[in-house]
Amino acid sequence: MTPRDRRNLLGIPVVKALLHSRWPQLVARLLALAGLLVAILAAVVGSPVGSHNIGIVLVWIAWWALLILLILPVFGRGWCAVCPIPMPAEWLQHGAVLGPGGPGIGLKRRMPAALRNIWLQNVAFTGLALCSAVVLTQPRVTGWVLLLCLLVALGMGLVYERRSFCRYVCPVGGFIGLYAQLAPVGLRVRDTSRCASHTEKTCFVGSADGFGCPWMLFPGAVVKNTYCGLCMECVRTCPHDNIVLNLRPVGADLCQPRGRRLDEAFKAFIMLGAAMVYSAVMLGPWGALKAAAYEIGSQAWLQYAVSFVSLVYGVLPALFLLSVAVGKRLAGSTVPLRALFVALSYALVPLGLAAWIAFSLSFVFASISYLWATVSDPLGAGWNLFGTAHLGWQPYVSGGVPYLQAAVLLVGLTWASVTARRISAEQHAPRVAPRLALPVAGFCLVVTVALMKLLII
Amino acid sequence: MNRELAARLLASLVLLGVPVGVLLARKVTTQHVAIHGVMADNGGWTPGTIEARVGEPLTLHLTSDDVIHGFAIGQSEHPAVDVMPGAWTKTKLVFARPGRYTFYCTRWCGSNHWRMRGTIEVSGPGAEVATDSAPLFVRLKLDLDAPHPSGVVPTRMPVAARGTEAAMPFAWSLDEYRSRSPVALFRTMRERAPKSVTDSRVWDVVATVWRDKTTAERLAVGRKLYRENCAACHGESGRGNGVMAAALAASAGTAMAGMTGHTTASPTDFTDAATMLGASPAFLHGKIIRGGMGTGMPYWGPIFNDTQVWALVDYLWTFQFAYEWTAPPSSASP
Numbered sequence: 001m002t003p004r005d006r007r008n009l010l011g012i013p014v015v016k017a018l019l020h021s022r023w024p025q026l027v028a029r030l031l032a033l034a035g036l037l038v039a040i041l042a043a044v045v046g047s048p049v050g051s052h053n054i055g056i057v058l059v060w061i062a063w064w065a066l067l068i069l070l071i072l073p074v075f076g077r078g079w080c081a082v083c084p085i086p087m088p089a090e091w092l093q094h095g096a097v098l099g100p101g102g103p104g105i106g107l108k109r110r111m112p113a114a115l116r117n118i119w120l121q122n123v124a125f126t127g128l129a130l131c132s133a134v135v136l137t138q139p140r141v142t143g144w145v146l147l148l149c150l151l152v153a154l155g156m157g158l159v160y161e162r163r164s165f166c167r168y169v170c171p172v173g174g175f176i177g178l179y180a181q182l183a184p185v186g187l188r189v190r191d192t193s194r195c196a197s198h199t200e201k202t203c204f205v206g207s208a209d210g211f212g213c214p215w216m217l218f219p220g221a222v223v224k225n226t227y228c229g230l231c232m233e234c235v236r237t238c239p240h241d242n243i244v245l246n247l248r249p250v251g252a253d254l255c256q257p258r259g260r261r262l263d264e265a266f267k268a269f270i271m272l273g274a275a276m277v278y279s280a281v282m283l284g285p286w287g288a289l290k291a292a293a294y295e296i297g298s299q300a301w302l303q304y305a306v307s308f309v310s311l312v313y314g315v316l317p318a319l320f321l322l323s324v325a326v327g328k329r330l331a332g333s334t335v336p337l338r339a340l341f342v343a344l345s346y347a348l349v350p351l352g353l354a355a356w357i358a359f360s361l362s363f364v365f366a367s368i369s370y371l372w373a374t375v376s377d378p379l380g381a382g383w384n385l386f387g388t389a390h391l392g393w394q395p396y397v398s399g400g401v402p403y404l405q406a407a408v409l410l411v412g413l414t415w416a417s418v419t420a421r422r423i424s425a426e427q428h429a430p431r432v433a434p435r436l437a438l439p440v441a442g443f444c445l446v447v448t449v450a451l452m453k454l455l456i457i
Numbered sequence: 458m459n460r461e462l463a464a465r466l467l468a469s470l471v472l473l474g475v476p477v478g479v480l481l482a483r484k485v486t487t488q489h490v491a492i493h494g495v496m497a498d499n500g501g502w503t504p505g506t507i508e509a510r511v512g513e514p515l516t517l518h519l520t521s522d523d524v525i526h527g528f529a530i531g532q533s534e535h536p537a538v539d540v541m542p543g544a545w546t547k548t549k550l551v552f553a554r555p556g557r558y559t560f561y562c563t564r565w566c567g568s569n570h571w572r573m574r575g576t577i578e579v580s581g582p583g584a585e586v587a588t589d590s591a592p593l594f595v596r597l598k599l600d601l602d603a604p605h606p607s608g609v610v611p612t613r614m615p616v617a618a619r620g621t622e623a624a625m626p627f628a629w630s631l632d633e634y635r636s637r638s639p640v641a642l643f644r645t646m647r648e649r650a651p652k653s654v655t656d657s658r659v660w661d662v663v664a665t666v667w668r669d670k671t672t673a674e675r676l677a678v679g680r681k682l683y684r685e686n687c688a689a690c691h692g693e694s695g696r697g698n699g700v701m702a703a704a705l706a707a708s709a710g711t712a713m714a715g716m717t718g719h720t721t722a723s724p725t726d727f728t729d730a731a732t733m734l735g736a737s738p739a740f741l742h743g744k745i746i747r748g749g750m751g752t753g754m755p756y757w758g759p760i761f762n763d764t765q766v767w768a769l770v771d772y773l774w775t776f777q778f779a780y781e782w783t784a785p786p787s788s789a790s791p
Contacts, residue, residue: 026464030471037475045483048522052543091468098464381483382491382518382545 008244009185010235019232019245022098025081033084036146038378043143047380051393053139054378057370059146060136065364067176068356076183077176080229085149086166089157090214100208108161111168117263121174122270126312128171129274130305133281133293163214167227178267179353180225181253181346187219187228187235190242195220203234203243210236219243224253226264251415254346255422262338265345266317268352272447273312275355279454283362320345323439327424331436335427344440347420351444354412355451358405362455365401369394402456409455413448417441491518494526494540494562497572502560504575511555511581519546526573527563531760532586537563552579556586559759565689568704571755592758594743597636601743602750607640607735611660616779620665623658625650627666634670635738639663639777643734664778671771676780679772682765686757695727695776705753722752727776734777741770 010016018024035058043055050056071079095102110116128135128145135141149170156165166173189195195203195218203219206212210233213219217227219234235243280286281293292300324341327333333340369391374380376389383389397404420440424433493503509515519528521542529537530550538548540562552558562573594601627646629637642663643656650659684693690705692698706723727733745766748756757766 022464026467030467034471034475037471038479041476041479045480047520047543049543087468088472096461096464097468098461101461379479379483380520380543382520383482 007246007248008190009247010243010245015245016235020235022236025232026098028082029084029087032082033087036084036150040143040146040150042378042380043139043146045379046139048139049380050137050139051367051370052374052377052380054371054374055139055142055146056137057367057374059142061364061367062371065360065368068360069364072176072179072183073353073357074183075185075230076180076225077228077230078183079176080166080173081231083166085170086153086157086163088150089154089165090163092154093157093162094211100206100211106158109159111160111164115168117261118168118174118177118267119263120169121171122263122267124169124171125174125267125274126270126309129270129277130308131296132278133290134296136282162212162216163229164216166229167215174267175271177226178264178271178349179356180228181349182251182353183225184247184250185245186225186248186252187230187232187243187245188222189220190244192220194240194242198240198242200239202237202239206233207237207239210234212237223256223258226253226259251350251419254349254419255426257343257426260342260346262342265342266313268345268348269316269320270312271352272348272355273308273316275352275359276447276450276454277308277311279359279362279451283359284454320348320440320443323443324436327436327439330438331424331428331432333428333432333436340436343423343426344420344437347416347423347437347440347444350415350419351412351447354408354415355447358408358412358451358455361401361405361408365397366395367393368396405455406452409448409451413444416444420444490516491520492528492575494519494521494528494573495523496567497562497569498567499523501573502562502575506575507560507577509550509552509577509579511552511579511583513551513581515550515552515577517548517550519548520544524566525564526566529561529563530577531559531561532762533558539564550577552577552581554583554586555579555581557759558586561760563685565701568701570689574759592743592746593635593739594747597737597739599737599740599743601740601747605638605732605735605740607638607731607733609640609643609656610730610734611657613657614777614779615657615660615664616781617661617664617668618779618781619658620661620663620668623654623662623665625654625659625662627662629666629670631670634666635742638737638740639667639734639774641737642666664780667774667778668780671768671774675768675771676775678765679768679770680775682761682769683772686760687769690724690754691727692724695773697724697726699724722749724754725749727773730777733773738767738770738774741773742766745769 010019039055039058041055042053042058046053046055067079089106091097093104093106093108094100095104131141135145152169153165156169157163195201200207201218202209202212204212204217213234214231215227215229219228219238222228235245281289284290288300289304292298292304295301321337321341324344325337327344328335328337328340370393372388372391376386377383378385417437417440420437421434424436424440428436490507492507495501495503507515507517517528519538519540521540523542525542526540527537528540528546528548529535535548535550538546540546556579558577558579560575560577562570564570566573625646627642629642643659646659646662647656683691688699689701690697690699692702702724725732744754745761746756746758748754748758761769
C-alpha cells in the first residue's frame with residue numbers, strides 16, 4: 001500500500017468488497033424503496049394529521065435529519081447511491097434488477113443540450129419550496145409529491161438516458177450535489193493517464209461487470225463531487241482497478257477552479273435564501289407570513305411567491321454582485337466581474353449548508369419524538385406494532401439547540417470567509433486577494449447575522 | 458438460484474408486497490368501528506351512522522383529523538370524551554334499549570360545530586327509547602317563528618326578593634307557568650293590583666313567580682348546559698355576543714356553508730326584555746328542541762333530555778329576573 005493509497009477507502013478489503021458487490025447496495029436500495037412506498041401509502045391513506053402520519057415524519061423529519069445532519073456532510077452524494085426513486089426506471093432501462101443482463105427498454109435519448117445543467121433543478125426546487133409550507137405538513141400532498149417524483153423519474157427514464165432525472169431534474173439532487181463538494185470523501189481515479197490510454201472506456205459505456213456511469217460522467221475527468229452519485233459502477237467496470245474513494249480535506253472541491261458554473265452559483269443563492277425564508281415562515285412569529293405561505297394560490301401567497309423568487313434570484317445575487325464589484329475595485333482586479341461572481345459564489349456553499357443544518361436542528365430535535373409513535377402506528381389506524389404508539393411528543397435538548405445553531409453558523413461563516421480568501425488568491429497576488437474577499441466575507445456576515453436573528457434571537 | 462432471478466423476486470416482493478401488505482393490514486386491523494371527526498364544514502363525523510345491537514358492547518375508536526373534538530351521546534349518561542388530532546380514543550357503549558341515538562361534538566370546533574352530529578341505530582328487543590312526538594309547544598299550537606313582542610317592559614330588572622315583600626300572592630300551576638309569558642302574568646296582575654302599586658313592583662312579583670317555579674339545583678344544571686352549548690353564540694352574559702356571534706352576524710341572511718337554503722341570523726339577545734318577556738317557557742323549550750329555523754340555531758331535541766331542556770329554560774330567565782336566591786321555595790315544581 002503506497003502512501004497515496006492510505007487515503008483510499010477502497011484499499012480496505014472489507015470496504016471494497018462491500019462496495020464492489022451489488023447485493024449490499026441492492027438490499028439498501030430495496031429497503032429505501034420499501035420505506036418510500038410505506039411513506040407514500042401512509043401519506044395518501046393514513047391519518048391526515050401530519051405529526052401522526054409516518055409519511056410526514058419519516059420523510060420530512062427522519063430522512064431530512066439524516067440527510068442534512070449526517071449523510072450530506074459526511075458522505076456527500078451518498079444518499080443518491082441508495083435513493084429508491086430512480087430504481088424502477090433503471091430496472092426497465094437495464095432489463096435487469098441486479099446487474100447487466102437484459103436488453104432493457106427506453107429511448108435512451110440525451111437530454112437537450114440547453115437542459116444539460118441544473119437550471120431545471122433550480123426551478124424544481126424553487127417550485128417545491130414555494131409550496132413547502134403545505135407539502136411539509138399535509139400528508140396527502142407529501143404523498144402525491146413523492147409519487148409524482150417516482151412517476152417523473154420513471155417517465156424520464158423511459159425517454160432519456162441513464163439517470164437524467166437525477167442529474168438534471170431532481171429538486172433534491174441539485175442541492176445535494178452542491179453541498180457534496182464539502183464532503184470528506186470523493187470518488188476519483190488513481191491515474192488519469194491510465195484512463196486516457198484505456199480505449200474501451202468501460203467506466204462510461206459499461207461492461208459485463210457493470211453499467212456505464214449512470215450520471216454520464218467520465219471518471220477520469222471528475223474533479224468535483226457535484227455530479228458523482230457514488231453508485232460505484234465505475235469501481236465495478238474499471239479493469240485496471242484505477243478508481244479510488246479518497247478521504248480528503250473537507251471542502252476540497254470549492255477551490256477547484258474547473259467546472260464553476262452560473263447555474264451552480266444560483267443554486268447557492270437559492271439554498272441560502274430558502275433557508276432564510278423557511279426560518280422566517282416556519283419558526284418566526286409572523287402569522288400573516290405563515291398564512292400567506294399556506295394559502296397556495298391566494299393573493300397573499302402570490303405576493304409571498306414573488307417575494308421569495310425576488311429574494312433568491314434577484315436581491316441576494318444582486319447584493320452579492322455588489323460585494324464582488326466592490327472587492328474587484330478594492331483589489332484592482334482585471335478578472336471579468338461575471339467570472340469573479342461565479343467563482344466567489346462557491347464561498348457561499350459552506351454557509352448555505354451551515355444555514356440548513358442550523359435550520360434543521362431547530363425542528364429535528366423538537367419533532368423527532370413523533371417517530372416513536374408513528375413507527376408503531378404508521379397509518380394512524382390505531383395500531384401499536386412496537387408498543388410505542390402511546391409515546392407522546394417530547395422535545396430533546398431544546399435548551400442546547402440555540403448554542404449548537406450559533407456554533408454551526410459561526411463555523412459556516414468562518415469557512416465561507418476562508419474559502420472566499422482562497423478563491424480570491426487563485427488569480428490574485430496574496431497581497432490583494434484579501435481585498436477582493438473582504439466584501440464577500442461582509443456579505444456572508446450580514447447573512448449570518450440575519451440567520452442568527454431568524455433562528456436564535 | 459440465478460442471482461438475477463433472486464434479485465427480481467426480492468424487488469417484486471418490495472414493489473408488490475409492501476403496498477399490498479400495508480393496505481391489507483390496514484383493512485384487517487381496522488375492523489373495529491373507527492370514527493374520524495373533522496370540522497362540520499369539511500364533513501363532520503365519518504361514518505355518520507353506526508349500527509349496534511341492544512346489550513352488545515359497541516367499541517368506538519375515535520380520532521380527529523383536524524382539531525380537538527369531543528364525543529358524547531345525546532340524552533345519555535355516558536360521559537363525553539375528548540377526540541384528539543392524530544390520536545385514538547377508545548370508548549365502549551352499551552345500549553339497553555333500541556332506538557335512534559344522536560352522537561355529537563362537545564367541543565367548540567368551529568362556527569358550524571353544532572352540525573357535527575351522527576346517529577347510532579340500535580336494534581334489538583325491548584321498547585324503543587321514547588321520543589316526545591308532541592312537545593308542549595306543539596300541544597299549545599305555538600308558532601315558534603312568529604314574533605313575540607312583550608309590548609311593555611320593566612324600567613329596571615325585576616327582583617324576586619322584592620316581589621316576595623309585595624304581599625301579592627299569586628298561584629299558577631306548572632302548566633300555566635309554562636304556557637304563559639311573563640308579560641301575560643304582568644298584565645293579569647296589573648289589573649288586579651291597586652293603582653298605588655308601581656309597575657316595577659308588579660314585575661318584581663312576576664320575577665318571584667318565575668323564581669318559585671325553579672330551584673337552585675336546576676339553575677345550576679341550566680347554567681352548565683348554557684355555558685357548554687349556548688354561550689359560544691349567545692354569550693356568557695346572554696347578550697347574543699358570543700365568540701361565534703360576529704361570524705353569524707356577518708353572514709346573516711346568507712346561505713350556510715354547505716347547507717343550501719339554510720341561512721343564519723344574529724344570535725338572540727336574552728337580555729332584551731322587549732322580546733324575552735313576550736315568550737313563554739313553552740316557547741323557549743320549543744325553540745331549544747326544534748332549533749331556530751332559518752337562523753342557524755341548532756336543534757337540541759336529540760341531545761338534551763326533557764329535564765335538561767327545562768333546566769336550560771329556567772336559566773334563560775335569569776337574564777331577565779334577579780332571583781337573589783336565599784333558600785329554595787317550598788312551592789318549587791319538580
